[in-house]
Amino acid sequence: MYHIIGTSGHVDHGKTALIEALTGINADRLPEEKKRGMTIDLGFAHFFDDEGIPVGVIDVPGHERFIRNMVSGAWSLSVAVLVIAGTEGWMQQSEDHARVLEAMGIPHIVCAITKTDLIDSDVLEVAREMAREELLRIFNKKIPIIGVSSVTGDGIEDLRATILSLLKQDDRSEHHESGYLHIDRVFTVKGSGTVVTGSLSGGSISQGDELTILPSGITTKVRGIQSYHKEVEMAMPTSRVALSLQGVKTGSVSRGCIAAIDPNEFQVEREFIIQYEVMEDRKIRNHMEVELATGTGHYIGKIHFLRTEGYARLVLDEAIAVSWLDICLFIQRGGYHILGKGRFIWSGETGKHFRNKFAQIVASYPIGDCIEDESALRLLINGWLKNTTSRQKRDLKRFLTKNDISYRIIDEVIILEEVLLGEAQRLRQMASKSGGVTRAEFLQGGLVPDAVDHYLIERALVTYQITQRDQVYLSPEQIDGDYQLSKLGKKIMKQLENTRDRGVQLKEITDEGARGELRNLIRIEKVVPLEGDIYFTRERFDEITDIILKGRNTGDVFSIPEAKDRTGLSRRYIIPLLNKMEEKHMVKRDGDARVVL
Template sequence: MTQRHAILATAGHIDHGKSSLIKALSGTDPDRLPEEKARGMTIDLGFAHLDLPGHNLGIVDVPGHQDFVKNMVAGVGAVDLALLVVAADDGWMPQTEEHLQILGYLGVTRGVVTLTKADLVQDTTGRVEEIRDQLRNSPFAGADIIPLSTHTGAGLDDLKAALFTLVDQIPPRENHEQPRLAADRVFTLQGIGTVVTGTLTGGALQKGQVVFAHPPGRETRIRGLQSHNCEREVAQPGTRTAINIAGLSHNAVPRGATITLPELAQTTKTLDVYLERSRRLPSDASPLRNNTRVWVHHGTGHGSARLLLADGKVIESGQNRLAQLRLERPVCVWPGDRIVIRNWQETATLAGGHVLDVNADRKKMRAPARMQLLEARLAAP
């Protein structure tokens, strides 16, 4: 039987047991950096995989600390489902909420909620009810909530069963012959060279193929491919993929770089987008104002931009608006891509949305004909 592939990302507050849970599930410790070991907290992305009957589940473990939300967003940009982790002794916390909103902005609607550290409380019933209440009016309102303990192993089999049920419902990723990989790790292996890893979407890549990396804006050749720890001649969409590229140092290809076919590697500095602000934002959340400098998170990267609203006003919580993002550096973005907007201080997530046009016109941004075109694209994306 051919194995199907899916990508899962963790989400949740710091010290709620995300990495310990992934280690208990997969046997792989996702905390790979010495500083993470020393501080006992996840700082950067970690990776693992889990074999389920007929399925291979790639796992991206994200940091929960508020200082590393940008790394969290980099990890959840191309996932099929989420594992939202809440500690039984702490309950719902600020980064639990922010991560849930980010998942919503990125269109992640499938997920399981785990109540970790269940061995530390006498009864989880009240905490489960609290979480269910917090999940109202979110894509995870009907998600399973599974109490478990990585210390005793209780609940792990229930979690695997719930994950299998969800993964089995995910349709296979289609091959549109438009392969793209957003780099989330870049490193050098002795005797092999530069390796770029990420989640492959849109199409397949094959060994020996010429591809384009942006940045640095250069063609390169695929010397080798791995997917889920196996050498491949062809990597399929929807898989965690490692690409050994020729002629580029690891310093030339940063996290956030796009690997795609040369004919697809169009870059832009101006995007017309449709933005939404979550209804879940607190009542005292500041409005998002016109002509604001922001950070735009796309794929596994982020960059600075100026946000201009089509009506020149503000976006309050729960509101949607057409807008234009004027980026300071060119990026590889395609229509339909999801984005997340964070404030300039990188202390809060402001909004999310999707790209309507990558060839936006700065001079005609508010022209009636332009507005009609964007409204039409919004109605029939």
């Protein structure tokens, strides 16, 4: 298994020299760094473990002005080496860097007391004791402390052995199933084009793979891969990689972007709900403008506290790509103090109703302690979930069973029983309204996938909770009597009953809302519409069609005059009536005659 470690600590406390002693590589790469004599950006090196597997090493800057670069290098570390010079001991930047490492959730920390060749044993012991107290306060656990000299080599092998031992204990869970990297450098190489570097996580990346650059969504292919100064066809996580990208200009990608095999494992948004914690002795005010550091990027936005303690809404000036429980740090705007830490819980705009529901859910099912996967939270928020992976289905089943939550699976959709019952009740209510409801109308107002609502309609038909008439679904009570007829509906029915064979034309009904009421009466099959805005009661329409068809068998032919003679209706009424019979598949046209179906 591959790993990446990194150094952290006060400027001039010997981080770069320590890395060179461990790896034989001087990680300072920029002329400006050589000139200044200090690391100002990320430097990279590596050494090999006992099995010959490379261990990546990131040298992060120690100066307070470059705290953002330090955060950029720390996100992928399995082990962080906090460097403290024995000649100076614990200092403010030691405190700041230790807080960053704790906030970012680095799995393992080891402390290296450097420059032991310049101090005696008593001074070294004082430095150890001071570091031990401070580290216990910040990390709330014992941290290995090793004295080393990059000049004489004393303690270097002990430090290496301790690091390798901690790497074997690394059991971090990975939320991603495919390869991705937070880009920390972008440059051009003659003959290779645009090259990006980063720490590969999640899964492997191979030459020829298609990648998506987030948040822009640009797609590209991997032309070549270099890992630890070797050309490789496939790189494994977690390792340092340089990728040569096809068809991407350097201006289209920058530090902070993500290169991902599967972009669907990330959400690109400006607004988020986060779980946050303020650093000791620091303050974050409601609606405060902050600088956010996550992955290898940093961004500007505002933080708005939610009523639920420890949660806030974060609105950034630009869209970024994040995934569930990604860690972020808040940096003082225009300064270098770390104000707090957070984790991304939800992506996208959230209205007041949503935030109230979110608060209720996390109060009952705390994030981390109870909800361990984003799919569980989305299921509780939305009431349903589809297109889940086999792992998500397994985790969801365990979560739902453990918390005694009733659910059902319908056509690959996991839906909470209470949500399903709510949709069934909505169907009954809509079908009980005057005029009932069409399938399209019911689907339009649904809060669940169409497949679930289709299932509910079919179940309701089987159990006689609704009845279908043409394209309309009605409660069974509406088919007979004057169930839920409005005052106007009853008036129209009375008028139609009085006119009998003459029917009623729309223009004869002068009441406001007559057209809408007639539509409802038609849908519940109490009225039959004919061409020319002529309306009959369903009862009279059935009586007339019975008269026309009486004594005739399937395939018999009759003429329009014969129909007129039987019914006594004029051509003005008989033609629209025969056309309606044809529409209902009672007869079909054969020239001017009609054939009984």
